[in-house]
Amino acid sequence: MINVIIHHEVADYMAWKAAFDSSLDWRHKNGERGCRIFRSAGNVNDLTLFFEWESLESARAFIASPELKTKMAGAGVKGAPRVDFLTEVHSVRRSAAD
Numbered sequence: 001m002i003n004v005i006i007h008h009e010v011a012d013y014m015a016w017k018a019a020f021d022s023s024l025d026w027r028h029k030n031g032e033r034g035c036r037i038f039r040s041a042g043n044v045n046d047l048t049l050f051f052e053w054e055s056l057e058s059a060r061a062f063i064a065s066p067e068l069k070t071k072m073a074g075a076g077v078k079g080a081p082r083v084d085f086l087t088e089v090h091s092v093r094r095s096a097a098d
Contacts, residue, residue, distance in 0.1 A: 003086040004051040011076035019075035031058030
């Protein structure tokens, strides 16, 4: 499993979210296994996406695909996104009882 973090600004969150949701099956077919969306506390159009992807190879191929670039432009992504590919080294999870 590989983690992919994408940070970008969008013109309008609701329009972007509709486009993002409509691509769920396409992303899954290309290796996405889960996603979390975060917004900046001061700017609802400033987004950070945290993906779990099946492999580094499929994640890199997806991010480099012309189809993704077209979909992002159509969804109102402003400028080039920042993309990081990460592997987990250590994790601490706490329960409510801690």
